[in-house]
Amino acid sequence: MLYNAYQRGNDGINGISVVSSGHIFAEYGRTINRPEGREDYLLFYVESGRELFHLSSDTVAERGGFVIFRPHEKQQHVYINGEKGEFYYVHFNAPADFDLFGFESSTVYFSRPDARVRDLFEEILNELTLKRPSYEKLCVSYLFTVMALLRRNTDIKTATTERYFDKISHVISIINNEYFVNCPLEEYADICNMSKYHFLRVFKSITGCSPIEYKNQIRLEHAKELLENTTYSVSEIGKRTGFMSDAYFCDAFKRKTGMSPGQYRKR
Numbered sequence: 001m002l003y004n005a006y007q008r009g010n011d012g013i014n015g016i017s018v019v020s021s022g023h024i025f026a027e028y029g030r031t032i033n034r035p036e037g038r039e040d041y042l043l044f045y046v047e048s049g050r051e052l053f054h055l056s057s058d059t060v061a062e063r064g065g066f067v068i069f070r071p072h073e074k075q076q077h078v079y080i081n082g083e084k085g086e087f088y089y090v091h092f093n094a095p096a097d098f099d100l101f102g103f104e105s106s107t108v109y110f111s112r113p114d115a116r117v118r119d120l121f122e123e124i125l126n127e128l129t130l131k132r133p134s135y136e137k138l139c140v141s142y143l144f145t146v147m148a149l150l151r152r153n154t155d156i157k158t159a160t161t162e163r164y165f166d167k168i169s170h171v172i173s174i175i176n177n178e179y180f181v182n183c184p185l186e187e188y189a190d191i192c193n194m195s196k197y198h199f200l201r202v203f204k205s206i207t208g209c210s211p212i213e214y215k216n217q218i219r220l221e222h223a224k225e226l227l228e229n230t231t232y233s234v235s236e237i238g239k240r241t242g243f244m245s246d247a248y249f250c251d252a253f254k255r256k257t258g259m260s261p262g263q264y265r266k267r
Contacts, residue, residue, distance in 0.1 A: 005020065005021060005022075005125050005128035005129040006019065006020040006128060007019055007020065007128060007135075007136060007139070008131065009136070010093065011136035011137070012093070012136055012137065012139075012140045013137055013140045013141070015093070015094065015095050016092065016093065016094045016095075016098070016140050016143075017092060017093045017136060017139075017140060018090060018091070018092045018124060018128070018136070018139035018140060018143055019040050019091040019092055019093060020090075020091045020128070021088070021089065021090045021091070021121065021124045021125050021128055021139075022088070022089050022125070023086070023087075023088055023121070023122070023125060024086065024087040024088075024089070025084055025085070025086055026049065026079040026084065026085045026086075026087060027079070027084060028079060028080065028081065028082055028256065028257050028258060029078065029079065029257070030078070030079045031077075031078045031079075032075055032076065032077050032078070033075075033076050034074065034075040034076070035074055035076070036072060036074070037069060037070075037071060037072045037073045037074055037075050038069075038071065038072070038075070038091065039071050039072070040071055040091045040092060040093050041068065041069065041070060041071060041091065041092050041093070041094055041098070042067075042068065042069040042075065042089060042090070042091050042092075043066065043067075043068050043089065043090045043092070043143070043146070043147070044066060044067050044068075044069070044077075044087065044088075044089045045065075045066040045087060045088045045089065045117070045121065045146075045150075046061045046062060046063055046064065046065040046066065046085070046086075046087055047063065047085075047086035047087060047088060047118060048063050048085050048086045049062070049063075049079060049081040049083065049084070049085020049086065049087075050062050050079070050080050050081040050085065050208075050209070050217070051065070051077050051078070051079055051080070051085070051087065052077060052078050052079075052080045052217065052221065053067060053076075053077040053108055054074075054076040054077060054078075055067075055106050055107065055108065056106075057172070057173060057176050058176055058218060058221070059108040059172070060080070060207060060208070060209065060214060060217055061108045061110070061208070062110075062207075062208030062209065063113050063208065064110055064111045064112060064113040064114075064153070064208075065108055065109065065110050065111075065208065066108075066109055066111065066150060067106065067107065067108055067109070068100050068103055068105050068106075068107075069105055069106060070100075070105040070106075073105060073106050074106070078221075080217055080220070080221065080256065081256070082255050082256045082257070082258060088118070088121035090121070090124060090143055090146075092140075092143060100147075101147045101148065101150070101151045102151060103147075103150075103151070103154075109150070109154050110154065110206065110207075110208065111149075111150045111153035111154040112153040112154075113153075114149055114153055116149060117146055117149050117150065117153075120142045120145055120146045120149075121146065123138075123142050124139050124142045124143065124146075127139050127142070164192070164194075164202045164206070165206060167191070167192040167193075167194075168192065168202060168203055168206050168207070170191065170192075171188045171191055171192060171203070171211070172207070172214070174188075174191075175211070175214060175215050175218060176218060179215055179218040179219050179222065179241065179242060180219070180222075180240060180241055180242035181242060182242060182244065185199065185200070185211060185212075188203075188211060199211075215242075216252055217256075219241040219242050219243065219252075220241075220252065220253060220256055220257075222241050223237050223238070223241045223249070223253065223261065224257075224264065226240065226241070227261055227264055227265045228265070234246070234249075234250070234261045234262055234265075237249075237261065238250075238261075249261070
């Protein structure tokens with residue numbers, strides 16, 4: 001389900017204008033696939049659930065996560081949670097040298113969840129819907145406030161995890177490339193020079209999920225591809241993607257998709 005609204009013209013402030021905004025309620029498997037992106041900028045914000053972004057590496061964003069895309073940058077991401085999720089987005093026009101409040105484009109950031117951010121997205125939607133006098137300029141001011149709050153909340157979160165980010169990113173890269181390997185958590189912790197429990201806390205604070213949850217998300221995405229594009233049996237696919245048993249694979253798959261691997265393949 002999607003609630004969205006659009007601006008009639010291209011009015012704004014100093015070359016910046018809000019084109020459209022929306023509030024998405026997503027089911028498992030809802031996919032955005034724009035290999036060439038769009039002609040405008042996009043701010044995509046996760047209010048609840050989990051979104052898997054295919055960027056330079058696959059990265060999962062949970063509540064408070066967001067990505068900003070510049071014009072014509074690839075936009076490919078999919079909703080991977082079993083329960084319905086919520087997202088907000090704003091498409092906007094801006095000069096080519098717009099600095100994005102210091103954020104890098106096509107990069108997943110994790111901000112501290114803030115009810116004010118949600119309220120501001122709703123204000124943008126409301127203004128675009130009602131189109132009262134000067135709504136175009138109000139939408140830009142609300143967008144700037146959203147991005148400023150995301151900058152502040154990201155800096156607050158980054159301050160507590162900054163020194164660990166490179167280490168956790170290295171582990172994430174290993175998991176993405178070796179998702180089928182059942183590596184003990186202690187080995188990942190050793191790579192980061194941390195105790196097992198400290199590693200678990202830091203990993204979750206940065207990614208929003210545990211290493212096992214993250215690895216299973218990647219495994220299930222690969223399992224879906226094998227179900228769609230090969231004739232391997234369900235049991236073989238479970239083994240190839242690293243699940244310890246058929247029962248564990250089928251249970252994990254059904255929790256995330258609402259159907260068994262066999263039902264998914266038939267569909």
